[in-house]
Amino acid sequence: xxxxxxxxxxxxxxxxxxxxxxxxxxxxxxxxxxxxxxxxxxxxxxxxxxxxxxxx
Amino acid sequence: xxxxxxxxxxxxxxxxxxxxxxxxxxxxxxxxxxxxxxxxxxxxxxxxxxxxxxxxxxxxxxxxxxxxxxxxxxxxxxxxxxxxxxxxxxxxxxxxxxxxxxxxxxxxxxxxxxxxxxxxxxxxxxxxxxxxxxxxxxxxxxxxxxxxxxxxxxxxxxxxxxxxxxxxxxxxxxxxxxxxxxxxxxxxxxxxxxxxxxxxxxxxxxxxxxxxxxxxxxxxxxxxxxxxxxxxxxxxxxxxxxxxxxxxxx
Numbered sequence: 159x160x161x162x163x164x165x166x167x168x169x170x171x172x173x174x175x176x177x178x179x180x181x182x183x184x185x186x187x188x189x190x191x192x193x194x195x196x197x198x199x200x201x202x203x204x205x206x207x208x209x210x211x212x213x214x
Numbered sequence: 215x216x217x218x219x220x221x222x223x224x225x226x227x228x229x230x231x232x233x234x235x236x237x238x239x240x241x242x243x244x245x246x247x248x249x250x251x252x253x254x255x256x257x258x259x260x261x262x263x264x265x266x267x268x269x270x271x272x273x274x275x276x277x278x279x280x281x282x283x284x285x286x287x288x289x290x291x292x293x294x295x296x297x298x299x300x301x302x303x304x305x306x307x308x309x310x311x312x313x314x315x316x317x318x319x320x321x322x323x324x325x326x327x328x329x330x331x332x333x334x335x336x337x338x339x340x341x342x343x344x345x346x347x348x349x350x351x352x353x354x355x356x357x358x359x360x361x362x363x364x365x366x367x368x369x370x371x372x373x374x375x376x377x378x379x380x381x382x383x384x385x386x387x388x389x390x391x392x393x394x395x396x397x398x399x400x401x402x403x404x405x406x407x408x409x410x411x412x413x414x415x416x417x418x419x420x421x422x423x424x425x426x427x428x429x430x431x432x433x434x435x436x437x438x439x440x441x442x443x444x445x446x447x448x449x450x451x452x453x454x455x456x457x458x459x460x461x462x463x464x
Contacts, residue, residue: 172326175234176319179241183315187347190309192371204298205305208260208434210348210357212370 233322236456241318244448245311252441253306257292257299259437263430264360265289270422271361277423285425310445317343318449324390325453333451340446341439342385348438350381350404354412357434359427362420365413377407 190202191211199206199213206213266289269275275283293299317339321331329335351374358364384403387396420427 172229172233173323175230175237176322178234179237179315179319183241183312183317183319186308186312186315190305190312192375194367201301202305204256204261204264204302205309207264207358207360207430208256208437209306209309210352210355210434210438212355212364212367212374213358214364214367 232460236453236460237315237318237322240449240452240456241314242311243452244318244445245314246307247448248314248441248445249307249310250303251444252310252437253303255437255440256302256306259433260430261292261299261302262289263426263433267359267361267422267426267430270426273421277421310441313343313347313442314445314449317446318453320386321449321453325457327390329390331450331453333447333454336446336448336450336453337443338389338446339450340443342389343446344439344442346382346385347378348442349435350407351377352431352435354408356427357431359420359422359430361422362427363415363418365415369413373407373412377412380404380407 189198191206191209193199203213266287269287270277275287277283321336321339325331354377355364355370355374364370380403384400387400387403391397391400
């Protein structure tokens with residue numbers, strides 16, 4: 159029982175940080191590439207075009 | 215004393231914290247370095263084409279007008295608009311840091327599965343990232359020069375996101391799947407977005423010469439590939455360096 163719990167904790171501790179980093183990374187990409195708020199769009203305009211995001 | 219305190223905390227939290235800080239540190243270094251190089255390459259190779267196209271977008275130059283237009287107009291020099299160009303540098307570094315977080319997190323999972331993650335292997339990771347995030351969506355939604363006609367932006371974003379997800383999964387299956395079923399699924403995932411098709415505009419209205427549009431797309435892909443391959447190499451390098459540091463401290 160103890161071993162089982164420990165195993166679950168260890169594998170969880172490996173997946174969770176990776177999962178969180180993926181979510182954080184995708185959030186950043188969405189903010190920089192997709193959000194259409196006009197201040198953000200204008201600031202990131204050239205980058206969106208050059209990096210192949212749908213822009214206007 | 216410190217050692218003792220660390221041991222007293224539940225086992226999940228320090229491990230989780232270390233793993234996350236390793237991912238974060240590697241991704242920040244790799245993303246900032248590759249993003250800076252990407253921004254510089256874009257200034258030299260992409261931005262002049264974009265500024266040139268904007269002369270047509272704004273109507274300052276007219277394609278197929280009464281008179282032939284020079285293909286070499288006066289363009290503002292590099293950093294002529296410090297605010298605009300500065301923001302581009304910041305956002306390019308920001309974007310590549312986002313890519314790096316995703317990539318390094320997946321690298322940590324691959325390493326856990328027993329695959330070596332090195333700077334050299336990172337070059338392939340970078341290529342796979344480029345194909346997933348830039349080339350595959352761009353194959354049916356070509357990198358847009360300013361002024362081109364395009365379908366509704368939300369529809370294109372949905373297609374873009376789905377294509378990146380499908381292609382990313384396909385790249386993982388090709389790299390780490392080891393049977394015909396995985397490769398078959400990967401082929402389907404690679405093809406499906408393009409067979410379904412990207413949202414298209416109802417009519418063409420772009421005022422920009424096709425020569426500039428083609429050059430822009432080619433340059434965007436070329437710079438994207440260079441930056442992504444570097445991102446992968448840096449990510450592999452920093453991940454390995456961080457792992458060695460973590461092991462030395464353990």
